[in-house]
Amino acid sequence: MPSAAEPVLEFSGVVKRFGEHTVLDGFDFALGGGEKVALIGPSGSGKSTVLRIAMTLEDVQAGSVRVHGGDLWRDGVPAGPARMRELRAHLGMVFQHFHLFPHLSVLDNLTLAPRLAKRADAAAARNTALELLARVGLEDKADAWPDQLSGGQKQRVAIARALAMRPDIMLFDEVTSALDPEMVGEVLDVLRELGRTTDMSMLLVTHEMDFARRFADRVAFMDGGRIVEEGPPAALFDAPKEERTQQFLSRVRAR
Amino acid sequence: MAFLQTHLPALLDGLRTTLQLTVGGALLAAALAAVAGLGRRSPRRLCRWPANVYVEVFRGTSALVQLFWFYFALPLFGVSLPALATGVLVLGLNSGAYGAEVVRSAIAAVPAGQWEAARALQLDERQALFRVILPQALPMMLPPAGNLLVELLKNTALVSLITLSELTFTAQVQRAATLETVPLFALTLAIYFAAAQVLLAGVRRLERHVTRHRRGRA
């Protein structure tokens, strides 16, 4: 459950432009410790950009972004490289297209970063990796290669890989959108288990409305680069207050 | 045959020098291609500009002109190199410039998602480049590198014009002595052709070795 203390991730008045196109226009958002938030909205609303900014994959033209109270961006000015690396270490991200390293085995995919970045030794990294693989149900695939795995398996490996760096904030960018329907369930199961057994803060961009409703503590609806409405899932899905939210939800349900 | 007995030993001697030029030039070219290829990608102007100038100058001018320029100009600056060293230097500089483009475009061809995944795992630029990107870029560099290697082999013939007795020079000498022009040049061409095939086979072997983990499975 969300804590009443300071948010672990906070956006204030963030403006993000890609050339002429403004994607985020005065964006405000806060993620509390241990909170699970689903970010929904039409394509182009800037949802993925929010995650990418938090993961320092995109820059910001104006506004502030704070991680555990530390300034990643302050009034459009970035933190220095060392500080940014320090703050970034709190975050992990899983991508829509997995981005597993094709030249490494599954096990090596998981142990590379801990060995390089945290300087854990090979044995410890290997043990952690095997534990995480067991957790996502793929302990028998440790020596397999990414191109031998199905989409659902690749995504589960990607989740395990991100967990190996022990982030306290996990970002999930449409992690089931690129999967065939029969594999979506196995990935959602992993997410559910993470939500139950850890106190990580989780921010998910997703189109899986049923999942969001049952899993999230809070749902935020985004449109035109801003949060239009947010609240507990039941309230937002059943009784949306804003017209744009109603329109979006009815379009999604009509499928 | 008497013909082969007369000419082959001399030609093979010349071939040895040709191979020295090829190997030396190739090693220098590989090193320069790596440095310049990475330099061209650098966000820092101090790294990018020298790399760009080097690549444009050595790709935009003729290899033979470069050879003569270094042969005549270096002594003026106090550097006196024997013909073999000058040949290796110029061939390396010339092929390295073309190689830089091969390196740069192979790196650019690795999907952006790989960089992002590396960053999301807290790897810094250097770690991402060497552990994630380059291992994927390397197999893409090899086929064009094989072609550049054959080009380098062909360019070694130019060094005969600054009087180094590599294969072409030797063939000329033999021709002047015996006037058996057609068979002699035919034999010389055959030797170059064979050498080119051996080099290409070597590169293909290297390609197979580098991609060994991707073959023969689902």
Add this chain to the structure above:
Amino acid sequence: MIWSWEYAFEVLPELLAAFAVTLEATLAGFALALVLGLVWAIARMAPLRWVSRTASAWIELVRSTPLLIQLYFLYYVLPEYGLTLSPLVIGVFALGMHYGCYTAEVYRAGIEAVPRGQWEAARALNLPRRAVWLRVVLPQAIPPTLPVLGNYLIAMFKDTPLLAAITVMEMLQTAKLIGAGSFRYLEPLTITGVVFLVVSLAASSAIRLLENRHAVRR
């Protein structure tokens, strides 16, 4: 001072006059290469196996061996068959023959890039064979090959200094003779290099512009 501007300007006119010879050789050689390439390409696609195999082997041989040897070959052999040609003509012939093997591959790749469906649709419309080639296939095959052919033109331009080896008075040979006469090689060789650089950079930019305009239309 190692470099003398005064001397540089003194030798400039003679070098620019030699540049005319370089240009002549390049353009004539390229025209020949375009024509010969077509001949080799057609031979390669011939239904008779021995014709296509011979053509492939020939192309492979010429591309894998040094132009310099091929140049010497023609220079020494043609007179033996009673053909007394000027060195420039021999040089043009050698360049045309060598690069004809490259243009042949370009033509082949261009034609193979036209989707099968185009051939089938043309035949389904009962177009005569001639129209199939001239109105359907070639108009689609040729435009993508133009930038590649342009690059080979630039490559040939940079290979013209090889003609110095058979005494053609193009730029490099002229620069060498000027240098030999005055013992000052730096200025003539540098000017030669700079002229090559400027021309090939300009030509490369022109080709890129052409490529972009073609790409936009698709």
